[in-house]
Amino acid sequence: MGQWQLEFESVDYTYPGSDRPALQALTLRLPTSKRSALIGQNGCGKTTLFQLANGLYRPQRGKIYYQGVPVRYDGRSLMQLRQAVGLVFQNPEQQVVAATVEQDISYGLCNLGLPEPLIAERVEQILIQFNLLDLATTPVQHLSLGQKKRVSLADVMVLQPQLLLLDEPTAYLDHGHTRQFMALLQSIHAAGTTILLATHDLDLVYRWADWVFVMDQGRLVLEGTPQTVFAQQSQLTELRLEVPLVAEVLSTLKQFQSPNPADGQVSIQQLRERIVNTFF
Amino acid sequence: MGQWQLEFESVDYTYPGSDRPALQALTLRLPTSKRSALIGQNGCGKTTLFQLANGLYRPQRGKIYYQGVPVRYDGRSLMQLRQAVGLVFQNPEQQVVAATVEQDISYGLCNLGLPEPLIAERVEQILIQFNLLDLATTPVQHLSLGQKKRVSLADVMVLQPQLLLLDEPTAYLDHGHTRQFMALLQSIHAAGTTILLATHDLDLVYRWADWVFVMDQGRLVLEGTPQTVFAQQSQLTELRLEVPLVAEVLSTLKQFQSPNPADGQVSIQQLRERIVNTFF
């Protein structure tokens, strides 16, 4: 396995009928087997990047490589690409297409033309893994949002992708469900899947990701470990992104653990004020 | 003006065809002119509470008082109630339905049967206040999410409500837009409007709210100032709500600022660990 799961090389993409490019000379390398996060303002090009990575659109300029090999757009190659690169959409209502949970999970397998016993086996496995067995024959309209999000992840994981792309998986979820969802992601990553997650929740990014990409207006403007990225305070502010509170607290704490306790006393006071005032 | 803007007195509500009550003997008093926040898991009854407060449903048992007067459900009284209690929905897609921004903002005024010059005047005022003047004649489907959220707030504020109810206003918004939206809310509150905001963002609640309500399974289980509510760590964990990071940091900092610096050194280390490990 190479170092890069997925590479974009100066990729341009403009939606038909739009005058503003969604991606502009985007160059981005996604490290294999890592947990990467993608952040940026609404409209920075995250969703477009995902859809290009899955072969739903074709770059108008530039190249995309999957595991070092250029992506090809004939039917067979696309089928393979889409099986290898799983894409979980932001809104599960727009992804769950069949009428019951097990039907929806089987959809991707049926498209691959697998024999029925194999489909049955893999659907059941994933139902168990995702704790969805009791809901197998439940009509989709009876599921809660948290359950629908779990189904939309199972939909994709049943295809055993090597790379998993997730668009805002935790929006609208409460803490309990977010935690449950992240635990599921953790086990998926532990089993060897590369993950790229787009989100606005910077605290989550800081605590979860191995590598962070920051996009703005269709370009990659910053990348690195969470520690290095979130240290670029001025650049982040310019991009209307905040330094996550947790990063700020930790960095201030570090200053505090200096040999001179008097400095610490001051910075604690500053930290308090900063925390209380950061919002307005 | 009385002390309570809105009172629920042992209100029950079960959706037709459902076997689980959405609200159960809910008693809740909303303080006038304050910024209150409502938190709880998905499905705890927040949305139902909002819709009852606006007169969209009728309680099956119990009473609702608005400014001390029991809510009545004839056409005229409802009209007044809905003008006084503005409701901003979670998803602006379901609220912003007219063809252009100005048409959508004028919708509520037209329904009140106001004369046209007055409508024009109030729409223009609100367009200026919400920095939407340039978008006045833009078709709503061309707006970004952040813009739609602003329009959905303008839709309601143009009716000059005394009480503003907001359901998850910052979900899916990036930090820049969240900040902008909260600044707008701040000016609305400063002008004398009572606000009740439901959200999963506990950091935001901690920093913004004067008063916090915690709901679970259709009941009010906890209320108080953010400081007192978020001090109930064990109860919150039971409800699958987390203590916001900021609250935890501040309370640890307080311990730290004790006369004995050695204690502090220990708790800082603990805090670091707590912060780093809190996620998994």
Next chain:
Amino acid sequence: MRLQLDTLAYTNQLRDVPPEHKLAFVLTVLIIALCAHPLVQLVITLWLSVWTVGYAKIPLGVYFRLLMVVAMFWLASIPALLINAIPVQEISQIDADSGFGVTLGSLYLYWSQSGMVLSGQMLARALATSACLYFVMLTTPFIALLRVLKRIGLPLILQELLLLTYRFIFILLATASEVRTAQQSRNGYSSWKQSLHSLSLLITQLLYRSMHHYRQFALSTAARGFSGTFYVWSSQHYHVSRRYMLEAIAGCVVLVGLNSQL
């Protein structure tokens, strides 16, 4: 968004009985009902009500409300069957048919005896066949019905359209009810003119959303390797009930026997 009848179909006590059995049973009863004497039709109504309310545990209130729909339609149409008008000079022709009547100018309006018999027959048949329909729709989820239809050779394109339409109905119903609620919260349906205006906005929004969903679903199904047909797999966990089969067969035999006696 849920529909109560759909929810019952998926939660009732007979959901585990194989849908093929239920359909075969109901079709047999339906054919008997269409051809039988009104008394037999009344027996059928009662018997199937026992199945629906007693065995499947459909709430009596819901079942009664459905039967009321039948009664309403019947009420709406009986005046046309019961009341006849003829020129006064032809009264003698309808002597036997006329219950009582009034003369209005040159017309004679009267209460028709044969119409009464006819409407009685109509009600008996309508109740019996409706009881059959309600039994199927209240005890069998649509997805199970679709699988039976698939097995008896429903064209593929219809299978696909029915499956997708079923799913999308609930998405769009939820949208419509959300938009309507939001409109109501701004006093949207307070007068006739406002209602029509609000409804036109709602429908436009619904169409716009349908198209938006189309684009999104086209992408999300392609991302999962859409191959040209919407084909899905589902498991089947039914168990055959001897007791129900026996009652069904015995009951049908009794009905046919009863009908030949009348």
Next chain:
Amino acid sequence: MRHQRTIDLALMASLSFYLVVAPVPVSAMHIAEGFLPVQWAIFWWIVAVPFFLLGLRSLVQVTRQNPELKLLLSLAGAFTFVLSALKLPSVTGSCSHPTGTGLGAILFGPSVMTVLGSIVLLFQALLLAHGGLTTLGANLFSMAVVGPFTAYFIYHLAIRSGNQKAAIFLASALANLLTYVVTAAQLALAFPSVTGGFMASFLKFASIFALTQIPLALSEGLLTVLVWNWLQTYNREELRTLKLMRQGES
């Protein structure tokens, strides 16, 4: 004699009362399950099926070229279902449901609408208990064949006058009206009067429905014009996409 007169008066009074307040069913235009004798139920199935198959053939052609359109067609079907489940305010204050056949025929084309209309009728029977299965053939003919084709032809006839609003209004109002006329005719054919036969019976059924249907037809006409205005002004792109569905129409 005096006694007879009292009965007559009472009868007249109750009849007028019935006509004014009669709770005409919400789904007045669907013939409910079991209301047609078996031979008529079969007859209407035989009449409706060829139209259905023709519509289906054009759908198969369109979707063979572009399989994704199955999603669009299903969404259009779901849209029509939801449309027909909305409460339509009538000028008289009573409420009923729009048929949606006029708007559907203009947006999706009449033969596509025949198939979609049939699917909608099936779901209305199964999910809402509106209409029935044995009477599905008859309802299919009135709602999914006569309604859409009337709307389509009236629209194309009236559009020549150059007034599109009038064309839309006429098409949807008349499609609604004609649907109920056909329903009345179907009932009259099944239940002709002892005296006066089909015509007498038809007039009776038609006048019962006319009470609620004429105001509703007017409301539906107005509503469709309003919707069309919004679509024309702000949703041109959506209208273009919808044209994809109609490639199979000749």
